[in-house]
Amino acid sequence: MFWALFVAFAQVMGEGQQGWQPNPELVKALSQRRPDVIYDEAKVPPYTLPDPLVCLDGTKVTTPELWWKKRRPEILELFRTQMYGRAPIGRPSEMTFEVFDLDRNALDGKVTRKQVRILFTGKPDGPSMDLLIYLPNHVQRPVPVFLLLNFSGNHTVHSDPAIRIKPIWDRAKGQQVMPSEDTRGSSPSIPVEKIIARGYGVATAYYGDIAPDFPDSFRHGVFAAFDKLFGEKRPPDAWGAISAWAWGLSRAMDYFETDADIDARRVVVLGHSRLGKTALWAGAQDERFAIVISNNSGCGGAALSRRRYGETVAIINKAFPHWFCENFKRFSNREDEMPFDQHMLIALIAPRPVYVASADEDLWADPRGEFLAAKAADPVYKLLGTEGLPVQDMPPLNRPVMGTIGYHIRSGKHALTEYDWERYMDFADKHFKRATGKP
Numbered sequence: 126m127f128w129a130l131f132v133a134f135a136q137v138m139g140e141g142q143q144g145w146q147p148n149p150e151l152v153k154a155l156s157q158r159r160p161d162v163i164y165d166e167a168k169v170p171p172y173t174l175p176d177p178l179v180c181l182d183g184t185k186v187t188t189p190e191l192w193w194k195k196r197r198p199e200i201l202e203l204f205r206t207q208m209y210g211r212a213p214i215g216r217p218s219e220m221t222f223e224v225f226d227l228d229r230n231a232l233d234g235k236v237t238r239k240q241v242r243i244l245f246t247g248k249p250d251g252p253s254m255d256l257l258i259y260l261p262n263h264v265q266r267p268v269p270v271f272l273l274l275n276f277s278g279n280h281t282v283h284s285d286p287a288i289r290i291k292p293i294w295d296r297a298k299g300q301q302v303m304p305s306e307d308t309r310g311s312s313p314s315i316p317v318e319k320i321i322a323r324g325y326g327v328a329t330a331y332y333g334d335i336a337p338d339f340p341d342s343f344r345h346g347v348f349a350a351f352d353k354l355f356g357e358k359r360p361p362d363a364w365g366a367i368s369a370w371a372w373g374l375s376r377a378m379d380y381f382e383t384d385a386d387i388d389a390r391r392v393v394v395l396g397h398s399r400l401g402k403t404a405l406w407a408g409a410q411d412e413r414f415a416i417v418i419s420n421n422s423g424c425g426g427a428a429l430s431r432r433r434y435g436e437t438v439a440i441i442n443k444a445f446p447h448w449f450c451e452n453f454k455r456f457s458n459r460e461d462e463m464p465f466d467q468h469m470l471i472a473l474i475a476p477r478p479v480y481v482a483s484a485d486e487d488l489w490a491d492p493r494g495e496f497l498a499a500k501a502a503d504p505v506y507k508l509l510g511t512e513g514l515p516v517q518d519m520p521p522l523n524r525p526v527m528g529t530i531g532y533h534i535r536s537g538k539h540a541l542t543e544y545d546w547e548r549y550m551d552f553a554d555k556h557f558k559r560a561t562g563k564p
């Protein structure tokens with residue numbers, strides 16, 4: 126009897142609807158605040174995802190060879206031309222690195238700190254990105270490293286007085302301003318000491334060093350330096366800001382390849398929110414990233430656009446017109462016409478491990494849509510001989526699952542928390558085959 130009821134319930138709930146459920150009070154409150162936004166699962170329209178293993182010409186991808194030779198390049202090209210925009214490929218020939226700080230006894234002697242200025246055009250007055258790197262002293266070199274961009278400047282991630290303060294963008298004024306000393310350590314979303322204690326290095330750079338985050342972005346940063354068409358109309362597939370930030374992450378990787386203290390074959394790229402979208406796009410394109418992690422990346426990141434739950438393509442294109450290329454605007458309110466969806470972005474990372482994380486109160490980012498995208502990437506992971514995602518349904522709160530695809534939904538808000546970091550280090554331990562990671 127109980128079993129029959131359960132089966133009936135499962136059928137009513139439909140495919141992929143089991144496991145975690147959003148707090149109904151929150152759904153109600155958010156729906157009242159934004160009646161134009163879907164927060165109620167029952168209002169999600171029916172949709173069919175494009176099959177990641179069927180080519181545009183209908184060819185079925187039944188072998189890894191077909192994936193690598195035909196379908197993967199095709200999907201990559203779709204995201205390049207239709208969504209994020211096309212960035213310059215590869216390391217710029219004129220780029221140089223300037224290690225302007227090296228302290229092998231930083232943070233009570235436990236850490237080696239390096240600061241490296243990446244001069245994208247080799248010119249000191251051109252765009253440059255400062256990479257702040259902390260490496261553990263108690264583990265054998267070269268060490269694996271977590272790489273992430275930050276929102277407010279390197280000096281905000283830690284109170285270390287040696288972090289060089291550089292101008293940051295005032296988004297309201299559209300200008301660069303010099304931050305004050307008292308903003309040191311004001312945005313502590315990187316638990317440096319904990320990461321070091323587990324034997325990992327961490328490297329970060331300010332995303333605004335690459336390109337500012339406002340609609341007029343294209344006049345500045347790497348766009349101004351690399352766009353040959355600067356001043357003219359931009360082509361509809363010209364790189365948007367997310368593509369530029371992702372490109373910057375690959376330039377950090379270029380540096381890692383030159384640093385004997387860093388294991389460039391064990392770099393984990395991660396990001397939160399818009400920078401989670403960025404980490405996925407960086408990891409999808411640049412196969413040097415060994416593990417890719419999306420923290421609460423939502424629409425335009427890990428969440429399926431076709432669900433239209435929380436933030437939608439139309440909303441994001443309107444609010445952040447500079448994030449994606451012009452072609453992507455054609456899909457506002459026309460998600461079903463997209464020849465791709467975000468599960469295919471995750472699939473581009475295969476067979477490398479990928480972790481998608483959601484937060485219980487972050488319904489704007491559509492946690493279920495993030496899980497379902499990870500799940501819909503699973504056939505590609507399986508085709509390439511990996512374990513893929515080991516569950517069918519969304520796990521309950523704070524119960525991470527870790528196959529080649531990892532997923533968790535934790536309690537709390539839209540943020541990158543210590544809980545998230547601990548899971549990411551567990552995931553890296555598992556895939557880098559490190560015993561415990563602990564000293």
Ligand code: GCU
Pocket residue numbers: 397398399400421422423424436441489
């Ligand atoms: C907004 C935006 C999201 C984005 C987030 C962030 O909420 O709508 O798409 O992920 O900002 O980057 O914090």
